[in-house]
Amino acid sequence: SYVLTQPPSVSVAPGKTARITCGGNNIGSKSVHWYQQKPGQAPVLVIYYDSDRPSGIPERFSGSNSGNTATLTISRVEAGDEADYYCQVWDSSSDHPRVFGGGTKLTVL
Amino acid sequence: QVQLVQSGAEVKKPGASVKVSCKASGYTFTSYDINWVRQATGQGLEWMGWMNPNSGNTGYAQKFQGRVTMTRNTSISTAYMELSSLRSEDTAVYYCARDGFWSGPNYYYYGMDVWGQGTTVTVSS
Numbered sequence: 631s632y633v634l635t636q637p638p639s640v641s642v643a644p645g646k647t648a649r650i651t652c653g654g655n656n657i658g659s660k661s662v663h664w665y666q667q668k669p670g671q672a673p674v675l676v677i678y679y680d681s682d683r684p685s686g687i688p689e690r691f692s693g694s695n696s697g698n699t700a701t702l703t704i705s706r707v708e709a710g711d712e713a714d715y716y717c718q719v720w721d722s723s724s725d726h727p728r729v730f731g732g733g734t735k736l737t738v739l
Numbered sequence: 740q741v742q743l744v745q746s747g748a749e750v751k752k753p754g755a756s757v758k759v760s761c762k763a764s765g766y767t768f769t770s771y772d773i774n775w776v777r778q779a780t781g782q783g784l785e786w787m788g789w790m791n792p793n794s795g796n797t798g799y800a801q802k803f804q805g806r807v808t809m810t811r812n813t814s815i816s817t818a819y820m821e822l823s824s825l826r827s828e829d830t831a832v833y834y835c836a837r838d839g840f841w842s843g844p845n846y847y848y849y850g851m852d853v854w855g856q857g858t859t860v861t862v863s864s
Contacts, residue, residue, distance in 0.1 A: 663850030672834055672857055673784065678850035716784055720839070720848045726800055728774060728838075733783040
């Protein structure tokens with residue numbers, strides 16, 4: 631099945647920009663979705679279709695996808711953004727059509 | 740509001756089975772696929788499989804084939820996930836989540852936008 635690779639951790643100071651990558655073979659040809667998960671809570675969709683934000687998600691969250699890398703960008707990082715972030719793709723041609731990345735722990739310094 | 744509400748925590752012995760429920764409200768249950776995703780303590784999200792509540796069609800991750808069964812009862816808008824031959828490695832939080840939907844002949848996928856609160860399953864002798 632398709633493999634998504636994320637860095638285990640990213641650290642950023644408050645007010646700065648965090649970038650979390652998600653690597654996959656020709657991932658630019660797929661749609662990537664991103665989830666935020668805080669301790670003890672269910673995941674929350676923060677970006678769908680590479681760069682769209684569900685209602686209620688701050689504009690500080692944005693996404694891009696090209697080539698072999700998709701990126702979640704969080705601008706003006708706040709302490710409340712500290713969480714685990716997961717990328718996910720839907721591969722309609724696969725017998726394993728939903729795939730998650732391994733997750734990235736975002737630490738706000 | 741749109742929500743998925745799951746059944747309560749379970750404690751099972753190795754070799755037993757567990758059945759977790761996921762009740763949908765606030766939307767048409769048969770319109771969206773339901774997925775099951777699990778997460779062991781300190782680990783990432785692991786996709787287990789999906790079900791189309793309208794047709795009952797299912798697709799399971801190869802790792803779970805032969806051990807997992809996903810069903811539904813449309814009259815009460817509830818999806819179920821049953822996992823058999825439990826072992827200690829199955830101890831995890833199990834989530835249901837809705838995602839893609841059909842509109843006429845077209846299938847639309849916008850990610851897993853609604854999640855249940857999670858059900859803790861503990862497998863211990």
